[in-house]
Amino acid sequence: MSQRIPFVRALWASTSLIAAAGIGFAAPAAAQDDETAQSSEGELPTIIVTANRREESLQDVAVSADILDEQRVNLIFSGAADTTALAGAAPGLNVESSNGRVAPRFYIRGLGNTDFDLAASQPVSVILDEIVLENVTLKSFPIFDVQRVEVLRGPQGTLFGRNTPAGIVKIETVKPGFEPDVQAGLSFGSLDTASLTGAVGGAIVEDKLAFRVSTQFQRRGDWIDNGFTGEENALGGFTDFAIRGQLLWTPDERSEILAQVNFRDLDGSSTFFRANVLSPGSNELNQNYDRDTVFYDAGGGNPAEYNQFGATLNASYEYDFATLTSITSYWTSEGFSRGDIDGGNLVTGPGFIPFPSDTQDSIDLEQLTHEVRLASNGDGPLSWQVGGFIFDSDFDVTTVGFTFPPPVTVNHTNTAWAVFGQASYELTEALRVTAGLRYTDDEKDFFVRSGAPLQPVSVQDDNIDWDVSIFADVTDTTSVYARVANAFRAPTIQGRDVAFFAAPSVAQSENITSYEAGFKSEFADRKVRINGSAFYYTVEDPQFTAVGGAGNLVQLINANEGEAWGFEFDTAFQPTPNITLTLGLAYNDTQINDDSLAVGVCAQCTVLDPLNANGFALVDGNPFPNAPEWSGDFTARYGVPVGNSGEFFIFTDWIYLGETNFFLYESAEFNADSRIEGGLRIGYSGGDGQWEVALFARNITNEDNILGAVDFNNLTAFVNDPRVVGVSFGVDY
Known part of the structure; x- marks a missing residue:
């Protein structure tokens, strides 16, 4: 690991002591009320969002956001799904991975990164309890025992x-409380799928010390045959265990402290690539495709094993005029995944693989973060917050080709610090203006630890991010807003190609300027909620990744410009106290603007773009990769009271993702038609919700959807999980 780590730890220790002197002891604003306020019968609940680092009603915030509550999250993951199951759960959100249950890739409003390497940088952040999970492996940490998931667009x-x-x-996540709380859930499903969730919490010392321990265990048996070896049920299984422990201390009325520890142990499978399941000139799955069978002559069983650990100390003290908060966190991620990248030995179909594509990538990572901020209290017209932030990560990535080349280990370090502030002022009772600034200094360093004689590479940049918004109440139930915001993604170094005799690639910073206008509204005595927004943004020097080709390489590039426009609608309806409906819709039109940008293509593809003299595709005017124009979601819940304390219920959810191009260039093969998947839960709850038994199904129509492809000189793709049907039982006391 980098020699800078002890220095950074010392710096954080100093700033932590300074903060502690003003705080005493504290817990974050996180240990607060549930995300939905109590509402009258027949009304939609108030949705709470923390987009401004404080709890506010979604209807009062100048941001386009969709909120997944605890019930929706539990439904999404009821079939032992991983983080990629969030794809389409909020309009404008896509999530996919070619690394199994680790290293998910997130896209919002079409902007993301297709880089499959463990050192990949993404323009979408995942924040767990105010801690940024920066590395792609940390972003896969299981989602369980949560209050809500907020998708903040823009x-x-x-x-x-x-x-x-x-x-x-x-x-x-759900935080400790002083009332006794016991929850447990157990489900069994097809494909030998099982899931166990549990949480217990309550007071240790009344009104002073509370705890909460929550856990999730997911497993699936092997269900994929290997047609090359003749083994049945040889591949596809996994066990994924995670646990979270929390301790809340409130020594007095003004101060709190929350300590949190997270741990995960994954023993599973990497993505199953399927060779030549596409035919030349077509994006339809062909006769080579069988969801239950692969033809692997390599890959060692496609294993993936990871351990992750995180510890956080979140403290705050409430002064008369402001609240001081200090958040310090340390995370590690260690593991590997191995795969038969070319999809195995299936001779039917085109494509020549120039070398055996049995490769393994592993990571050994440490991440440290520390933040101190001061936020105003009170009900006056002015509210504000200021703070500082330090980030440091250090990790090794090792790439092994099992027949060639020799193993190569590279090291990445990233140090960043920032100061920020935001102020909001009520010009009138109906009109509010908010503005913010953040200065960031970001530095990345790269060197080859072993396996190749290359010189170190360093990049650095600093930037001022800013945003300005105006929010106006038109009536008691309708508001409008406008927002202009600027943000940047720091420069990036990608060194995986060192293992394949190529130099590392570098992408300079990208900078986005976004314009957004929207409205928030509730009608019919709060039985109808309709929120909408329209946006336009430009990205200067957008970072893209050219992947695959004959060498299966990863090359970072910058385009001159990217631009996009679109809109989102998030709606909820409660026509009767027993029926709740939600409907979301998003449109994203993205475009690469660079008349000279050319990228390599697959030799077996039907390329639709013009080619330059070197046979590279000119991608000017193409959409961003993995950016469907249309996306949407729908949920419906119907409950029928039974007796004084029971309820029979039906809950269904559906997602839609429109036509999607997988790479920078366009071809007839490497894109997907529209994708639709649905889930269903039918059950009975008794004892005023204290216990529940239900039947569930995920991907209920058993759709075969292509999620991505491997641009590796053959027509290889990977697909979604099959239908999982099961039964569950839960208790909540």
């Missing part, structure tokens, strides 16, 4: 820092 650079130009997926 640049969030002022309060949340660099690498947020597209938006944020913000996860708020």
